[in-house]
Amino acid sequence: MSSPGKISPLFGARPDTSETISVVIPVYNEASNLPTLWARLERVLGGIERACEVVFVDDGSTDDSLRLLREFAARDKRVRVVELARNFGQHSALLAGFRNCRGDIVVTLDADLQNPPEDIPRLIEAIDEGNDVVGGWREERQDRTYRRLASRMHNRVTSAIVGVPMHDYGCMLRAYRRHIVDTVVACDEKAAFVPALANSFAKRVAEIRVGHAERTAGESKYNLFRLAHLSLNLITGFSNFPIRALSLTGIAISFLAALLAAILLGHRLLYGPQQEGALWTLFSVLFFFVGMIFLALGLIGEYVGRIYLEVRRRPTYIVRAVHGDHTTDSAFETPRR
């Protein structure tokens, strides 16, 4: 275990083999995949020259998953199983895993064998190079076309919102340094999207190409509705943009209404009163007030958004270490002559 203020090795430095590795895997009804997953994972862990642990989080599975996981734990003391009381969703399961793992480096992956466990050593290598977060990039994604399109859009939006561009925010084959995991856990968010949250706290982020296999057993737990839900959570969780857009629309509508009024006035001065003039004037007044209502809603939204930011309690900054002499508070002493 590293001490709290430990700084990651610099680029190209020798890896610190005293650091420990945790592999965190959320599991929801994956009984058909678990035996193969564990067999492959065991082989991979055998090749890593560091102490490892595997934390399986059973996310309320209704099939044989939990029994299988407990069997792994009984056979191998590197395995821990966190059993959730019911199905809470992949990201909540990940958070539960984060809270219950101890490694200096934490690797996450899916249980359905779409993420090859054999890529784990490369993720760890990239962390050794001094990155806080390493994301997997499934360049050749083996999913349905609609999933690939949805995910491309999702990655664009997430990159813009988080401010850290990445090709693949949806890939769960990722690695994190301990301080990032601790911060994500400390946020204790109800609708967290772990990769985005982690990136927003990282100084150095890298992406490496990883393999992706088709799902051969079990079925995907995500449909379009659940994906849309995830995206909405993400957008509202990271920005007040939708509220801002409302205010801006309001201002634009009012502005157009004022323009219309000016045109009507000009028209009347030039050509004298017209028959439909009153109707148009009414329109412009109406639009003006519709715009104002939008603006008012947006302003109320701003305040609600601020309250939201406050109650969310995400840290505004994170101190990793304090360097220099702090045995005395000399900075506050008046120099004696």
Ligand code: UDP
């Ligand atoms: N998962 C979970 N809880 C859920 C849904 C999924 O723990 O409510 C796990 C699932 O067992 C798998 C991973 O999250 O290990 C990814 O799920 P899935 O393969 O269904 O997602 P997809 O690959 O289709 O995005």
Ligand code: MG
């Ligand atoms: Mg999958």
